[in-house]
Amino acid sequence: MGMSMADDQMVKVLVVDDSAVMRKLISGILDRDAGIEVVATAIDGDFALNKIDQIKPDVITMDIDMPRMDGITALRHIVARCSIPVVMLSSLTATGAAMTMQALELGAVDFVCKPRSVADITNVGEELILKVKGAARLKRGIRRFAPSLGARDYGDHKKALEDTGSNKIVAIGASSGGPYALRSFLPQIPHGFDAGIVVVQHMPESFTTMLAHWLDEICEIRVKEATNGEKVTAGGALIAPAGYHMSIKKRITGAEVILERGNPVNGHMPSVDVLFRSVAKEYGSDAIGVIMTGMGNDGSVAIGEIKEAGGKAIAQDEKSCAVYGMPRLAVERGYVNNVVSLSGMAEYLVVEVGVRNEIERGRNAEARF
Numbered sequence: 001m002g003m004s005m006a007d008d009q010m011v012k013v014l015v016v017d018d019s020a021v022m023r024k025l026i027s028g029i030l031d032r033d034a035g036i037e038v039v040a041t042a043i044d045g046d047f048a049l050n051k052i053d054q055i056k057p058d059v060i061t062m063d064i065d066m067p068r069m070d071g072i073t074a075l076r077h078i079v080a081r082c083s084i085p086v087v088m089l090s091s092l093t094a095t096g097a098a099m100t101m102q103a104l105e106l107g108a109v110d111f112v113c114k115p116r117s118v119a120d121i122t123n124v125g126e127e128l129i130l131k132v133k134g135a136a137r138l139k140r141g142i143r144r145f146a147p148s149l150g151a152r153d154y155g156d157h158k159k160a161l162e163d164t165g166s167n168k169i170v171a172i173g174a175s176s177g178g179p180y181a182l183r184s185f186l187p188q189i190p191h192g193f194d195a196g197i198v199v200v201q202h203m204p205e206s207f208t209t210m211l212a213h214w215l216d217e218i219c220e221i222r223v224k225e226a227t228n229g230e231k232v233t234a235g236g237a238l239i240a241p242a243g244y245h246m247s248i249k250k251r252i253t254g255a256e257v258i259l260e261r262g263n264p265v266n267g268h269m270p271s272v273d274v275l276f277r278s279v280a281k282e283y284g285s286d287a288i289g290v291i292m293t294g295m296g297n298d299g300s301v302a303i304g305e306i307k308e309a310g311g312k313a314i315a316q317d318e319k320s321c322a323v324y325g326m327p328r329l330a331v332e333r334g335y336v337n338n339v340v341s342l343s344g345m346a347e348y349l350v351v352e353v354g355v356r357n358e359i360e361r362g363r364n365a366e367a368r369f
Contacts, residue, residue, distance in 0.1 A: 011136045014057040015041045016048040016074070017089065018066040022114070026061060026089070029125040036132060045074025052084065059135045060086045061128070062108075064099050072103055079107035085135035087128070089114050097207040101179075101214040109135045109180050110322060113204055127176070130295050134177050134322030166234035168195035168286045168353055169248065169255070171279040171306070173272030175202040175294025177322025179211060181342055182292075183218070186237065188346030191220040192356040195288075196255065197237035198226070198248060198279070200270045202294065205242040212239040228259040234356065240270035247278035255282065265298070272299030272326070276306055285310030288352060290345070291330050293321040300326050304335030312352060317341045 013030055015038055017023045027038040040055045042048040046069040048060065060078065064071040075086055088103045088111040090096040100111045110131045115124045174181055178201045189197070203211060209225050215237070216223040226238035226246055232255040240246035244259040258278075265271035272291070276299055279287045289306035291299045293316055307313040313336045315327035320342035330336050340348045 011036045011133060012039045012055070012058045013037065013132060014039065014048060014051060014055060014060045016043075016045065016060060016066075016071070017041070017063040018043050019063075022063065022089075025115075025121070026128070029121070029128055030061075030132060032125075033129045033133075036129065045069030045071060045077070048074055049077055052078070052082065057084060059132050060084055061089060061112075061132065062086050063089045064096065064103065065091065072099060072106065075103055075106050075108055085109045085138055087112060087131050087135050092116060092204055092206075094206045094210075097204075097210040100207065101210045104179050104183060105214060105218075109138055110177055111179075127295075130323050131176055134293070138177075138180075138322055166195050166232070168288070169232060169279055169283050170195050170197045170288045170290065170349060170353065171248075171275055172197065172199045172290045172292060173276065173294075173299035173303075173326065174199070174292035175268075175272075175296060175298065175323070175326060177293035178202070180322065181316065181320075182211075182215060184342050185345040186215055186221070186223070187219045189219065189221050189237075190350065190355055191235060193221055193235050193350065193353060194356050195353040196232035196234060197221070198232065198240070198246065198257070198275060199237060200240045200246060200272045200275045200299075202268050202270075202298070203242050208239050208242045215239075226257045226259065228257060230257045232256065240275065242270070244270055245274045246270050247274055248282050249278070250282045266296060268296075268298050273302040275299075276302035280305040280309040280311065283309075283311065287311035288314060288349065290314045290316070290349075291327050291336075292316040293323055293327070295323045295325040297329050298326060300329035300333065300335070303330050304333065307335055307337060313337050314345075314348070315339050316345070 015026050023041045030036045030038050040051050044066045062071040086108045088108045090100040090111050090113050092113045112128045115121045212225040222236040225241050247258045249258050276289050287306050289303045291303050303313045315331050315336045317339045318324045
């Protein structure tokens with residue numbers, strides 16, 4: 001019998017989908033892995049909720065769009081009453097992307113896009129198995145996020161620092177489990193953070209747009225999807241759009257983003273390696289590379305170039321990773337300066353980078369008069 005990454009026991013899964021074809025397909029994919037057992041299926045959220053106490057699954061896969069009780073409603077109930085990790089199954093549409101971000105905000109730990117054709121099943125199957133096992137790993141340490149406050153009232157103050165350049169940059173690469181990880185620590189980065197942040201998160205097209213909007217709503221720093229030629233500025237984070245490689249180039253007017261279509265690198269576009277390599281070249285010792293949860297090897301070589309150039313190379317620790325693939329390879333190859341937990345990531349970066357206090361001093365001065 002195979003062992004799970006969660007607690008050395010079989011990972012028991014409840015599959016929830018209104019389509020009989022999809023229930024059979026997903027169950028078949030998961031049951032092929034020796035460490036996973038599909039213990040039950042349900043045709044909608046209501047049936048799923050009635051089965052949870054009886055079968056006590058370790059992980060739930062949940063379709064978003066279902067009649068009677070949809071996946072979002074069911075997820076709200078699951079998060080409120082138990083800590084069973086949920087992996088959402090989404091359609092590859094803008095609406096699907098928006099609903100997926102809502103599910104992640106409510107507490108889903110990850111998502112997989114449904115296969116569009118028979119040819120997609122193998123790739124999706126491998127991803128689903130890894131994400132289900134990753135969800136089981138996260139079960140004990142799963143966080144219930146406080147409800148986001150929506151749009152901030154300090155939008156103008158966000159812009160005040162974002163319009164200024166920075167000599168420092170933080171480059172982040174993530175894959176499976178990345179949206180959950182970004183949601184965990186980016187909101188802890190304070191307004192006035194004295195570096196630009198650039199992020200490659202492996203996601204389908206349209207999903208990176210929604211990811212950027214979602215993170216901007218819940219972060220003190222400005223977060224947006226990058227555009228070609230956009231300036232890298234302090235106190236702002238730029239997300240690479242799906243389908244484009246993102247690199248950084250320093251010019252007289254400041255550092256800017258270069259977006260290019262091309263061939264996938266390490267199976268991905270955008271590629272973490274492409275971003276890290278450009279950051280090492282352009283920023284040298286003023287760069288910090290952060291390689292986070294994800295399967296595969298993207299970023300695990302180029303982060304060594306950041307270290308070699310005199311910058312800091314950081315890996316997320318194994319315990320807090322949903323999938324300890326990319327960081328593990330970087331650590332094993334000796335390309336990393338420090339291994340940092342997800343809960344300590346924001347504090348580590350703030351200590352390394354610093355925070356500009358001009359605006360805060362101005363506010364304090366005004367308050368005295």
